[in-house]
Amino acid sequence: MGAEMVVARDVRKSFGGRRPFGGKGRRKGACGSVEVLRGVTLSVGAGEMVAIVGPSGSGKSTLLHCLSGLEDVDAGFVEVAGERVSGASRSGLSRIRRRHVGFVFQSYNLVPSLSVAENVSLPARLAGRPLARKEALSALARVGLAGREGSRPEELSGGEQQRVAIARTLALGADAVFADEPTGALDSGNARAVLDMLREIADDPRRSVILVTHDLEAAARADRVLVLKDGRVVRELGRSSASEILEAMEAAR
Amino acid sequence: MIRLALCDLRDHATTWIGAFMVAAVCGFVGGWGVSLAETARTYPNMQSFAVTVIAFSAIAAVPVAAQTASLAVTAQRRSYALWQLANASPCQVRAVVLGQIAAVALLGSLCGTLAEAAAFEPLFPWVFSSPFYQPIDQVALEVGLPTMPAVWLAVAVVFLIGGLRGACSAAKTPPVAALREPEEARRGMTWARAALCAILAFSTWQVAASLSGGDLDSLSGSLFVPLLATATLAAAAPVALPALLGAWTALVSRGRWNAWFLARRAARFGLAASTSVETPVVVGFGVVAGVFSLSNLLGAFVASRSAVGYSTSLDWTSSVLLLGGPVLLAVVGAAASMAMSSRARVRDVALLVACGASFRTVLASSVCEALIHAVTATLAGMLCAVASNAAVAFALGLPPLEGLSFVQGATVSLAGLVLVLAAELAPTISVLRKGAVPALAARE
Numbered sequence: 001m002g003a004e005m006v007v008a009r010d011v012r013k014s015f016g017g018r019r020p021f022g023g024k025g026r027r028k029g030a031c032g033s034v035e036v037l038r039g040v041t042l043s044v045g046a047g048e049m050v051a052i053v054g055p056s057g058s059g060k061s062t063l064l065h066c067l068s069g070l071e072d073v074d075a076g077f078v079e080v081a082g083e084r085v086s087g088a089s090r091s092g093l094s095r096i097r098r099r100h101v102g103f104v105f106q107s108y109n110l111v112p113s114l115s116v117a118e119n120v121s122l123p124a125r126l127a128g129r130p131l132a133r134k135e136a137l138s139a140l141a142r143v144g145l146a147g148r149e150g151s152r153p154e155e156l157s158g159g160e161q162q163r164v165a166i167a168r169t170l171a172l173g174a175d176a177v178f179a180d181e182p183t184g185a186l187d188s189g190n191a192r193a194v195l196d197m198l199r200e201i202a203d204d205p206r207r208s209v210i211l212v213t214h215d216l217e218a219a220a221r222a223d224r225v226l227v228l229k230d231g232r233v234v235r236e237l238g239r240s241s242a243s244e245i246l247e248a249m250e251a252a253r
Numbered sequence: 254m255i256r257l258a259l260c261d262l263r264d265h266a267t268t269w270i271g272a273f274m275v276a277a278v279c280g281f282v283g284g285w286g287v288s289l290a291e292t293a294r295t296y297p298n299m300q301s302f303a304v305t306v307i308a309f310s311a312i313a314a315v316p317v318a319a320q321t322a323s324l325a326v327t328a329q330r331r332s333y334a335l336w337q338l339a340n341a342s343p344c345q346v347r348a349v350v351l352g353q354i355a356a357v358a359l360l361g362s363l364c365g366t367l368a369e370a371a372a373f374e375p376l377f378p379w380v381f382s383s384p385f386y387q388p389i390d391q392v393a394l395e396v397g398l399p400t401m402p403a404v405w406l407a408v409a410v411v412f413l414i415g416g417l418r419g420a421c422s423a424a425k426t427p428p429v430a431a432l433r434e435p436e437e438a439r440r441g442m443t444w445a446r447a448a449l450c451a452i453l454a455f456s457t458w459q460v461a462a463s464l465s466g467g468d469l470d471s472l473s474g475s476l477f478v479p480l481l482a483t484a485t486l487a488a489a490a491p492v493a494l495p496a497l498l499g500a501w502t503a504l505v506s507r508g509r510w511n512a513w514f515l516a517r518r519a520a521r522f523g524l525a526a527s528t529s530v531e532t533p534v535v536v537g538f539g540v541v542a543g544v545f546s547l548s549n550l551l552g553a554f555v556a557s558r559s560a561v562g563y564s565t566s567l568d569w570t571s572s573v574l575l576l577g578g579p580v581l582l583a584v585v586g587a588a589a590s591m592a593m594s595s596r597a598r599v600r601d602v603a604l605l606v607a608c609g610a611s612f613r614t615v616l617a618s619s620v621c622e623a624l625i626h627a628v629t630a631t632l633a634g635m636l637c638a639v640a641s642n643a644a645v646a647f648a649l650g651l652p653p654l655e656g657l658s659f660v661q662g663a664t665v666s667l668a669g670l671v672l673v674l675a676a677e678l679a680p681t682i683s684v685l686r687k688g689a690v691p692a693l694a695a696r697e
Contacts, residue, residue: 065690091611098609111604113522123608126511
């Protein structure tokens with residue numbers, strides 16, 4: 001494992017706190033709120049792929065959103081590529097996302113008004129270093145979508161849209177790629193292709209991938225697996241087979 | 254199905270409230286025309302006012318109401334696809350969509366006419382406060398409540414015609430395609446729309462040509478030229494406005510500024526919303542600038558004939574009577590259309606935030622998009638004013654640009670821009686405050 005790319009210490013997050021009587025604002029962790037993350041600590045090194053698994057409602061996606069700066073944490077410390085995410089201002093968070101973070105969502109989340117090539121070059125463009133068209137096309141070629149640069153997202157299949165999302169992170173050169181159920185909506189062939197691409201990104205010693213998944217085969221491609229339950233990391237496994245991960249999850253229940 | 258339709262009305266309240274607001278303004282403007290017509294039964298010299306007000310309001314209301322209804326259905330594509338997945342037959346979907354449109358149009362126009370009935374008595378002396386119409390306080394006002402159902406019916410029919418194509422499309426489109434594609438595929442004009450466009454263009458030319466004798470007594474008919482010219486462009490709006498938008502925005506470099514790049518792409522992508530936002534401003538600008546330009550043109554013509562006793566200037570009362578309805582419809586229609594498409598806007602802003610767009614870029618993109626709509630509509634309205642002015646000037650033997658004035662039309666554009674901007678910024682700021690995650694999660 002290389003230098004630490006993503007660090008989280010004692011991360012806590014609640015949703016739905018009621019406004020206290022006579023008080024201003026929303027009190028986190030107050031009566032009626034649900035504490036989704038209860039002190040998560042982890043670190044992911046450069047050149048590493050870490051999978052986070054756990055039952056529904058265990059806080060996997062919330063953890064990913066907190067690590068990537070899409071969601072504020074209530075307490076704790078988060079750092080990505082040496083830049084502090086927790087406590088950063090809104091503009092600071094968007095700067096960190098532009099510089100260091102790439103996302104792959106289950107529902108692809110491509111911008112529908114932009115062409116495939118424009119979607120690929122969008123984060124780099126927003127980061128103030130517009131890609132040459134050649135670079136965008138090269139990223140698309142790497143994910144097997146050469147010739148589809150002019151298409152609109154809705155003209156592509158789910159697997160192709162997911163590959164565009166991966167090409168976007170490749171083109172940006174994101175230090176940390178956060179993938180939330182990236183294979184959840186894909187058939188087995190496309191899922192395998194997407195996992196191969198994520199693995200390829202993680203094999204770059206300057207980059208890391210954090211993958212949230214229900215798919216044990218996908219988790220088995222990771223270097224480490226964290227089992228999350230009720231907002232806490234309850235088990236940590238090294239490179240494991242799908243059956244070993246399943247056993248660990250069942251033991252954690 | 255009734256429960257489904259009611260739940261949909263509740264869940265997509267923003268969309269239907271927008272349609273309701275436009276129907277209410279149509280009802281108010283229509284009710285005003287009816288009240289004037291009813292009052293004019295006792296005062297025959299007011300009858301020409303009533304006819305002109307009804308004609309101006311109707312020609313302005315039809316494109317605005319029809320586009321709003323069409324947008325309301327387009328914005329609901331996803332819901333209608335989900336209904337089909339729940340085994341609703343295409344006939345049921347079509348019937349429910351049309352039922353929703355009719356209900357919203359009837360309810361909106363009912364509220365609009367009721368508001369007008371309450372406001373007619375105080376509004377009448379205010380509108381007729383120009384010295385030429387004094388004394389006005391002896392006029393016995395007649396609101397004409399028994400005639401108001403005609404307004405409700407007319408508004409409902411226009412809404413139904415506007416939403417009919419969308420309703421049929423919602424019923425025919427395979428649900429999976431509707432769920433997959435966020436925007437309906439771009440289509441050209443139907444034959445019916447093309448025929449309407451041709452008829453309106455021909456009528457514009459005929460009315461302008463009828464002035465060629467230069468008979469001073471027949472000049473009042475020229476007022477309908479800008480109205481018909483604007484209606485012609487409004488009928489061609491689904492084809493003409495996207496082409497105009499694409500053409501002028503291409504002149505501005507898109508490589509330099511991210512906000513402009515994103516705004517242009519968004520404006521060109523959401524064609525139904527873009528057309529629906531721009532059409533009311535086109536109507537407002539075209540009618541106002543066209544009528545004021547015509548007033549200047551006729552003034553120049555009367556002066557060239559050294560005629561005495563012919564007034565061509567627009568006083569307060571004439572301005573409000575002729576232009577009040579179109580202007581009200583323009584600004585409310587544009588803002589309502591923008592608000593109705595806010596759901597898609599929320600999703601797009603969340604996607605940009607997730608990609609690392611700064612708050613400044615996202616806000617600037619919203620401002621640029623509002624500006625793109627306002628400028629496109631203004632350019633189209635200017636075309637209408639220039640065309641109608643040139644047609645009348647040609648008939649009267651004057652230079653084509655004689656009397657042309659865009660100042661009054663620009664106030665409509667400005668009001669439209671302010672309201673569109675407010676409607677555009679509200680969902681944008683909401684996403685920026687709440688963060689992208691809820692909006693992205695809502696999509697899944």
